[in-house]
Amino acid sequence: DVSDISNVSDTSNVSSGSNTASATGVVGRPVERREGRAKVTGGARYAAEHTPPGCAYAWPVPATVARGRVVRVDGTEAMAVTGALAVLTHENAERLNRADDAILDVLQNPRVPHRGWYVAVAVAETIEAARAMAEAVRVEYEEEPHDVVLTPDHPGLYRPEEANGGAAGGRERGDFDREYGAAPHAIDVTYTLTPLHNHPMEPHAATALWEGGHLIAYDSSQGSTTVRQTLAALFDLDEGQVTVVSEHVGGGFGSKGTPRPNVVLAALAARHTGRPVKLSLPRREMPAIVGHRAPTIQRLRLGARADGTLTALAHEAVTHTSTVKEFVEQAAVPARVMYASTASRTQHRVAALDVPSPSWMRAPGEAPGMYALECAMDELAVELGIDPVELRLRNEPETEPDTGKPFSSRHLTDCLREGARRFGWHERDPRPGVRRREGDLLLGTGVASATYPVIVAPSTASAEALPDGTFHVRVNATDIGTGARTVLAQVAAEQLGAPLEAVRIDIGSSDLPSASLAGGSSGTASWGWAVHKACRELRAAGGGIATVDTTSDVQAQEEYARHAFGAVFAEVQADTVTGWVRVRRMLGVFAAGRILNPRTARSQFLGGMTMGLGMALTEHSTLDPATGRFIEADLAGYHVPACADVPDIAVDWIHEDDRYLNPVGGKGIGEIGIVGTPAAIANAFHHATGLRCRDLPLTPDRTG
Ligand code: MOS
The missing domain is CATH 3.30.365.10 (Aldehyde oxidase/xanthine dehydrogenase, molybdopterin binding domain)
Structure with a gap:
């Protein structure tokens, strides 16, 4: 029932697979991308590759204080640069309507809510001149004390009404305290994750021009309908007066899911100068402008009987938001979906700090939340002496635990069983840190479940x-x-x-x-x-x-609990001398409804798992308490996995025929690949070494 597509380049192996269930056989075939040739030959044009006649270039000026007010902007030196056209500030920029998303209220007032907030934009005949101008703009601030450090007992923490996605900020089911107190076996563990950055390959960019009263914007966006609505509202236009084009987009991972300042500033600058204007965000400024995955401190308390049956489950997440808007990473939400338990408590607490506004990053909520929950399940398995796959099978719920709704389909147990079989899980010696050794290397394997909601x-x-x-x-x-x-x-x-x-x-x-x-x-x-x-x-x-x-x-649509599920298995090696951890092989088995194109689907799962590998092993970000800056601001400092970090990754899926979804039959596959991967790797590290390292990434400063 599982399609083997490990050799997807040989299409003859695939087209007869179990996912080819249609009359014509078109859906389910590993068809090549239509724009593939245009992309690899440079014919595909991205937002910054449109250059209308007379196009000018903009370069933004980021705030160099973490909190305060702009008291003076001096553009004299900047305007002396050859080719200078304008310096826009909150004093001379057009007044816009207030944005629903306050990160877009740029150059509208002198307030600086975080380091890197744009306080001016320079416009010139060439990109070089615009950049030179931006460096020559002198900004004076009235600086205020700032706070960017999240701690588990931060005095600003509060319980939000809602977390991202409209999920309840907190939920109680049954009497957690009583069940946890009475549980014969219990664990109480805390996991810490740093902020993380989306860093799509194509930086956020926009080219804007006004044709009379009509605004045209080429924007690097995950959804130009929303960008059009937003620009129309900001500039007081009818939606028919705005065209937004996002023909090719070089990734987004959530950071382009909402409009970003690049498109607003390009439109403002174009109107101000009467010229088409192009603005591409410098890579180093992206962390402060395009959102990030908020850091989390997650406490997991699990109570269980000796046979592994969960009686109490508490998942409590502490995170930050900005003073600009409230965004709460919904890390405790997947615990409402995953396992049966007599009682549960899932709660978020958030503090508004002087930090850039967090936002969506691939599987917001599920990626960090399932890291913590799935590591905690592994810790419980070790505590009870039960195989981690078996522990999960024993806590499979009949209906969605927090709502009691029936699942439209749920094949988590199939993913776990099939994955275990294919990975060779059952040959594993469960004892941690004792067995396989190659010279200085310790070897171990780990497993974790994955889930992601079906959204339509x-x-x-x-x-x-x-x-x-x-x-x-x-x-x-x-x-x-x-x-x-x-x-x-x-x-x-x-x-x-x-x-x-x-x-x-x-x-x-x-x-x-x-x-x-x-x-x-x-x-x-x-x-x-x-x-x-x-x-x-x-x-x-x-x-x-x-x-x-x-x-x-x-x-x-009828009332069903709709989620995709999966299981990820990983084998790692840990160097006992250097502390360096590497993944040797990985397998993901997913149940995500009908797979419409095995070639592109495999790429999505693979990309998600690779991003999960980065979360486990390489990606790390620090907010500098002194300056409020993200220190690892570019790809030299913020390490996404390189090819040499990524081993053989196998991807498979269970054929799932779910008639409660939509006529197409798919559940969505873009995000679930990242979800189980960090925990599978962290659990494998424990199996290899006997050490629990609860804070990611597993770099030698933590693992050594
Ligand atoms: Mo995804 S984080 O919803 O683009």
């Missing part, structure tokens, strides 16, 4: 039959590197009963039928639903054009 949002789409027998499908989906174009064309071809080559698909512009963003692993299901519906209606009508909206379909 209303979208619109149109499908048109053309006289030459081909079809034209239009939907404002965004391809952030996932292969969205390709998969949507597959969905369309299947419904139209047409060959894939006969389907032309346009995405990536707000002038197309509006659609939801590429976020929350919701893209394919949301856009695919609209494309599916449009193509069906077109076929039923026998031609012409069909335009559809899935709002009522999405709202009519």
Whole structure:
């Protein structure tokens, strides 16, 4: 029942797999990306690669204090640079309407809420001149004392009403204190994670121009519909007066899921100078401007009977937000989904510090939360002398623990069992730190579960039959590197009963039928639903054009608990001399509904697991208490995994036929790959060495 796609480049091995369940065989085939050639030949244009005639360049000026007010901006020196056009500040920039997202209220007032907040922007004939100008802008501040240090007993901590995603800030089920107090076996452990940064390969960038009263912006975004709405609201325009194009996007990982200052500043500067303006964020400024995964301090208390049955589960997360807005990383939320227990407490506490605003980073909530929960399950397994796979199987719930809702489908146990079999788990000696050794290296294996919610949002789409027998499908989906174009064309071809080559698909512009963003692993299901519906209606009508909206379909969904699940297995080596930890092999087995394209799906799972490897072993960020700066601000300091860090990773999936999802049948795969990986690696490190290292990443300063 598990498709082996380890040799996906040989397509003949795959097309007959169990995921090819459609009439025409188009969906489920490992079709190559439509824009692949354009991308590798440089033909694909990204936001900063549009250069309208007369284009000027902007370079932002970040605040050099962590809190305070701008009292004076002197642009005299900057304006003396050859090619200088303007220096925009809060004093001369156009007054905009207030943004729903306060990070976009740039150059609107003198307040500096955190280090790196933009206090001015320089505009010039060339990018070099703009940069020289930005360095020559003199800013005087009235500095105030700042606080960027999160501690478990910070006096500013409070219990938020809501965490990210609209989840309740806190939940109690049963009497946790009583059950925990009475539990014959208990653990009480705390895990600490530093801030983490998205760092997509393509930095955030925008090119903006005004054609009369019409604003056109090329923006590197995960969803240009939202960018259009936001720009229209800020500049007091009708949405019809704004066009936002995001044709190709070089990754986002959540940081481009909401509009960022680059597009607002480019539009402001374009209006101010009467020229098209291009603004690309310098890599080193991204950590302060584009959001980050907030740090967490997570306390896990598990109470269990001798047979491993959980009686009490508390997951309490402490995190930070900024003074600009409240964003609460929902780390305790997956504990409401994962395991049966008699009583549970899941609670977030947050402090608003003088830090850049945190935001979405691939699997917000689930990635850090499942790291802590799945390590705690491993600690409990060791405490009880029960195999960690078996402990999870014994706590499989009948219904979603916190809501009592039935699952639309849940194949976690299949992922664990199949993964264990394929990984060779059962040959493992459970004793930590005693067995396998190669010279100075200790070897160990670990496992963790993964989960991610199924999110779907209303979208619109149109499908048109053309006289030459081909079809034209239009939907404002965004391809952030996932292969969205390709998969949507597959969905369309299947419904139209047409060959894939006969389907032309346009995405990536707000002038197309509006659609939801590429976020929350919701893209394919949301856009695919609209494309599916449009193509069906077109076929039923026998031609012409069909335009559809899935709002009522999405709202009519029945009350099921919908989540994707998975299991990740890892083998690591720990060097007993240097403390260096490396992953030797990994396997992820996922249950995520119907897999529409095994080639692009595998890449998504693989990318997620690689990002999880980075979270476990290399990625680390420090907020400098003295300056309020993120110290590891570029890719020389913030270590994402390099090719040599990434071993052989195997990806498989369980065929899952879930009729309570959407007509396309997919659950979303963009985020679940990261979720179980850090815990699987950390648990393998413990198995190798006998040491528990609860703070990530597992770098020699912690593991030595
Ligand atoms: Mo994802 S963090 O919702 O782009």
